[in-house]
Amino acid sequence: MIPVIPKSTTRSVLVVGGGTSGNALTVLLRRAGIGVDLVEASPDWKASAGSGITLQGNALRVLREVGVLEGIEKDGYAAEGVAVLAPDGTVLHAHEELRTGGDDLPAHIGMRRPGLQQLLIDQVRASGAGIRLGTTATAFQQDAEGVDVTFSDGTTRRYDLVAGADGLGSATRRMIGITDRPEPxxxxxxxxxxxxxxxxxxxxxxxxxxxxxxxxxxxxxxxxxxxxxxxxxxxxxxxxxxxxxxxxxxxxxxxxxxxxxxxxxxxxxxxxxxxxDRHLVEGPWHRGRIVLVGDAAHACPPTFAQGAAMSLEDVQVLAELLSSGDDWDAASLDRLLTDYHARRLPRVRMVVDASVQLARWLLDGVRDADVPGLMFRTLSALKERP
The missing domain is CATH 3.30.9.30 (D-Amino Acid Oxidase; Chain A, domain 2)
Structure with a gap:
């Protein structure tokens, strides 16, 4: 269990969105002693969790830090490699996978998405974060020292930072004036x-x-x-x-x-x-004291099963920077959020482009594409910590 940390802290963060990245960010920030409120639009936190998910090793590396790896190993399934079959079911090729999270973690674990969501929900609740379900952030008014957030129930509260983890159709992204949109x-x-x-x-x-x-x-x-x-x-x-x-x-x-x-x-x-969809915000992922995380900033086809992993890596890097001990005055926070973008963009772009390339080869019926080479180069690079 994550220890409950008193909210008597001078730093406060609003996390918008209670999915995988928002939940994980909430837990890691609370562990660092930062006060966090989480708002989730759905009144049922698990309602849109989906069916299944493949968690690659680099996703498991972050989820271990969040404190849910033991539950994932218990409830999920560490698969014994990958095989490519012919349409009639004949095995054409089978291989072990690269362990992108390191040799001490499985190459991947498959599990039901509602199960992963419940593990994360339990950690958020145990962290002592403020939780508001069926609630959205409807307006931001920020100055050099903080952000005044208006919520859908008419209330207003001030925060030092807002993290938009509200997915591919992010309202946070739109409200802060970032015009990049997902492309089918x-x-x-x-x-x-x-x-x-x-x-x-x-x-x-x-x-x-x-x-x-x-x-x-x-x-x-x-x-x-x-x-x-x-x-x-x-x-x-x-x-x-x-x-x-x-x-x-x-x-x-x-x-x-x-x-x-x-x-x-x-x-x-x-x-x-x-x-x-292909989605990548190339420019800065923040405007002042409001920053994007996960699918709000980037998303890709699941051809590499790296969507959740990229979002979780965002969380890991952002939480590390925010808990580094640096001041959160306007200039220092801008520097931290600029560093976050600089660390994440090249790696995310590599995964987005590779995932889209695999999809386009399939769409175009390319028979001589170097699929094994692209997969090996991309997954090998992901073994390095973000």
Whole structure:
């Protein structure tokens, strides 16, 4: 458990958004003795947690600092490598993965997203942070010494810093005048949980057939997280009650364990559909005392399974800088936030560009692309601490 730290501190931070990055940032800042309030728009903190997630080693490295690694290892599944299959289920290639978090951590752990969210929620609550659910920040008014934040319930409070961890559609980003927006790249992904077929102990992917990618990742002793990637559709044309029918249709024709997985897709509410976007704020990630974290600043297709890892690395670097002991006067804080951007941008850009490149090779049907080389170069670089 994270010890509860008294709020009698001269430094205060508002974290906007109670997802993976916002929760992790809250815990690390509280551990450093900084006062934190967290606001989350949804009244149900777990409502939009999603189906499954692949946590690469560099994500696990940060989550260990947050204090949830033991729970992840208990509830998730440390997969035994990765395999590429033919559409009929024949294994074409299998390999061990690079351990991007270091040799003392698994290459990756798959787990149910609601399980990860609950572990993080428990840590936030134990940290002593102020928590307000069903609440948004609606206006910021800042000066050289702080930020006055107006909330959706009409209340106002002053903070030394605001961290916008409110996702791809970040209202914080818009309110501080950063005009960069996510750009669709032309792919969509269907995701759903399913019972884990006997013998599935690793992540397995098929490139080709009805979809660009058909894959699954074990998320526990009894569950897997499945995904099928296709050309993007207009979400407005998709009726949520047909989601199970849609994912079953896409899975039809794949061999191996796919008939067993396909039979489990019966509940449309358990199926999620999303489009792939490229997003990277190249310029500064802060305006005065308001700074962006995670998907609010960058996002990429999940072709490297690095979205959560990049967001968590943001949190680690930002928390380290903010707890360094430097003053938080206007000039010093601007320097800290500029350093944060300088440390994160090259690494994030590398991952975003590599993830998009893999997606575009698939979209364009490129047969001789150096996929292994790109993956090796990118993942090798991620072994270095951010």
């Amino acid at each position: 790249i032309g792919m969509g992904i269907w995701r759903a949980p399913a019972p884990r077929p006997a013998g599935v102990r690793r992540t397995e992917m098929i490139y080709g057939g009805r979809c660009f990618i058909a894959g699954y990742c074990p998320t526990g002793e009894d569950t897997v997280y499945t995904y099928l990637v296709e050309p993007a559709r207009d979400r407005a044309s998709l009726a949520p009650e047909t989601y199970a029918d849609e994912i079953r249709a896409l899975a039809d024709g794949y061999g191996g364990v796919w008939p067993e997985l396909r039979a489990a897709f019966t509940d449309p509410k358990a199926v999620n559909y999303a489009c792939f």
